[in-house]
Amino acid sequence: MNSEKPNVKINLEDLATFCKKKGFVFQAGEIYGGLAGFFDFGPLGVELKNNLKNLYWKEFVQKREDIVGQDGAIITNPKVWKASGHVDTFGDMLLTTKDTKTKLRADHFIEDELNMPGDALGPKEIEDLIVKHNLKYNGEDFELPIQFFSGMLNTQIGADVSKQSKAYLRPETAQSIFPNFKIIAETSRQQLPFGITQIGKAYRNEISPRDFVFRCREFEQIEMEYFYHPESVCEELTQELLDTKLKILTAKAQDDETFEMIETTIGDLHKDESYKLNTFHAYWLAKYYNWLTNEVGLKPENLRVRQHVQTELSHYSNATFDIDFKYPMGFKEMLGMANRGNFDLTQHQQHSKTKMEIFDEKMKSKAIPNVIEPSMGVERFMMAVLYQGYEDDKERGNIVLNLTPKVAPYKVAIFPLVNKAGLPEVAREIFNELIDEDIEVLYDKSGSVGKRYARADEIGIPFCLTIDFETLGQSNEDDSEEVKAEKLANKDSVTIRDRVTGKQTRVEIENISAIIKNLVKGKVDFDLI
Numbered sequence: 079m080n081s082e083k084p085n086v087k088i089n090l091e092d093l094a095t096f097c098k099k100k101g102f103v104f105q106a107g108e109i110y111g112g113l114a115g116f117f118d119f120g121p122l123g124v125e126l127k128n129n130l131k132n133l134y135w136k137e138f139v140q141k142r143e144d145i146v147g148q149d150g151a152i153i154t155n156p157k158v159w160k161a162s163g164h165v166d167t168f169g170d171m172l173l174t175t176k177d178t179k180t181k182l183r184a185d186h187f188i189e190d191e192l193n194m195p196g197d198a199l200g201p202k203e204i205e206d207l208i209v210k211h212n213l214k215y216n217g218e219d220f221e222l223p224i225q226f227f228s229g230m231l232n233t234q235i236g237a238d239v240s241k242q243s244k245a246y247l248r249p250e251t252a253q254s255i256f257p258n259f260k261i262i263a264e265t266s267r268q269q270l271p272f273g274i275t276q277i278g279k280a281y282r283n284e285i286s287p288r289d290f291v292f293r294c295r296e297f298e299q300i301e302m303e304y305f306y307h308p309e310s311v312c313e314e315l316t317q318e319l320l321d322t323k324l325k326i327l328t329a330k331a332q333d334d335e336t337f338e339m340i341e342t343t344i345g346d347l348h349k350d351e352s353y354k355l356n357t358f359h360a361y362w363l364a365k366y367y368n369w370l371t372n373e374v375g376l377k378p379e380n381l382r383v384r385q386h387v388q389t390e391l392s393h394y395s396n397a398t399f400d401i402d403f404k405y406p407m408g409f410k411e412m413l414g415m416a417n418r419g420n421f422d423l424t425q426h427q428q429h430s431k432t433k434m435e436i437f438d439e440k441m442k443s444k445a446i447p448n449v450i451e452p453s454m455g456v457e458r459f460m461m462a463v464l465y466q467g468y469e470d471d472k473e474r475g476n477i478v479l480n481l482t483p484k485v486a487p488y489k490v491a492i493f494p495l496v497n498k499a500g501l502p503e504v505a506r507e508i509f510n511e512l513i514d515e516d517i518e519v520l521y522d523k524s525g526s527v528g529k530r531y532a533r534a535d536e537i538g539i540p541f542c543l544t545i546d547f548e549t550l551g552q553s554n555e556d557d558s559e560e561v562k563a564e565k566l567a568n569k570d571s572v573t574i575r576d577r578v579t580g581k582q583t584r585v586e587i588e589n590i591s592a593i594i595k596n597l598v599k600g601k602v603d604f605d606l607i
């Protein structure tokens with residue numbers, strides 16, 4: 079599908095190489111040649127991922143009374159997947175070439191070849207398009223009719239290797255939430271509207287995992303189901319949220335093949351009934367968009383909202399809007415936000431014979447709630463943050479990873495100027511104090527300070543502390559009296575350096591943890607410390 083190409087500052091292969099070299103992420107079982115679609119996260123990757131997930135959890139669970147968390151099992155009763163429709167319909171159309179038997183995902187092939195959304199095309203429509211446009215792959219024809227390929231990864235449970243023991247690795251976390259809706263509403267004493275969220279692994283037998291960690295077979299999702307009475311309106315939708323500005327690629331611009339984006343506000347989208355953006359949907363789109371831009375630090379010019387075209391919508395969804403990020407391959411889905419109506423709860427009610435209705439105190443009536451579902455992949459989120467932050471700084475002569483301090487794997491690097499004369503002892507004391515204060519610190523004792531700064535820049539550390547002889551109040555014999563007095567005045571202070579500007583100043587040891595915390599939270603400007 080058309081996706082405006084960005085100025086690629088680093089291509090995917092080089093980004094993958096950088097991530098491997100620095101220990102963010104690399105192929106699972108790399109020493110055996112890896113396994114397509116599976117990745118391991120190294121020391122920096124795990125910290126970065128945790129920070130992204132924790133930032134979400136804090137904003138959308140801990141700070142709110144209307145959203146609670148859960149951690150569902152990866153393998154659940156297979157009836158869940160029958161009820162949700164996954165067993166019968168979750169998967170993709172598979173194209174196989176006649177000679178080399180190369181396998182391609184049909185919707186992606188159509189998107190790439192014909193510049194149109196391929197998501198919701200049926201097998202017949204795809205075959206017609208192939209015939210009409212005489213589409214081939216590397217000069218090869220396709221085997222027809224095309225086949226359906228299930229995206230579910232199967233496993234067997236227990237000693238009885240019969241059909242009954244077949245189970246599935248979940249292809250999304252959302253279906254662990256719906257069956258728990260009633261039990262969680264009751265145990266956490268939630269009233270409508272309220273949400274249940276979880277972060278966890280999902281597995282899809284993707285036909286062609288590709289684009290680094292963008293399309294994996296094992297990945298992590300951050301999903302939320304926000305339940306509301308079908309006739310209620312979202313009271314939290316403030317004017318400020320309605321005023322949220324964004325760029326949107328409308329369904330019409332895709333249907334007309336102009337692919338021109340328009341600048342608009344959530345309020346205008348909500349007002350125009352053709353978008354079918356109800357108050358809860360508008361609220362969550364605005365909330366997420368603002369969180370991604372204000373808290374996580376993704377730049378609005380790297381984001382767009384894309385309205386799903388009619389043929390792409392699942393039969394139960396009234397409206398879906400993706401938030402796309404401008405990756406090296408162009409704008410692609412980072413998260414989806416669907417209005418799923420009451421499809422899932424109704425299905426689970428029918429299949430499990432458990433009532434999914436709930437009484438809404440304000441509406442004074444019982445109903446199976448409707449649902450807005452924001453769903454984001456952690457790997458795509460992480461890839462966006464890394465790609466945006468990556469900068470080859472020619473002036474400094476090294477890579478600088480401009481991560482927002484809140485998401486950076488380490489907030490501070492500590493350097494004793496030399497590894498003797500009492501400096502490591504002071505550095506260790508500061509290190510321990512910062513760790514006690516829950517600040518992620520990297521202790522780096524080798525190489526020149528310049529080299530250590532460069533290493534810190536490359537992995538996105540926002541602040542560096544250097545412990546030098548002035549920290550001990552020491553000066554050189556040949557220093558003038560004035561310089562000696564200055565150095566003495568610097569006793570019990572260290573140099574702090576800001577990654578973004580490269581500026582340096584001195585801070586008192588006793589204030590370091592408070593200063594770092596405020597800098598990381600953005601409560602104080604580096605120039606004002």
Ligand code: ATP
Pocket residue numbers: 250282284291292293294295297299411412413414453454455456457458
């Ligand atoms: P796509 O059209 O790219 O296959 P999707 O629409 O099937 O994605 P959803 O089912 O809506 O994706 O999943 C929600 C989110 O999970 C996506 O926005 C994405 O961030 C993430 N996700 C989905 N599939 C993958 C995958 N194979 N690898 C990594 N992340 C994924």
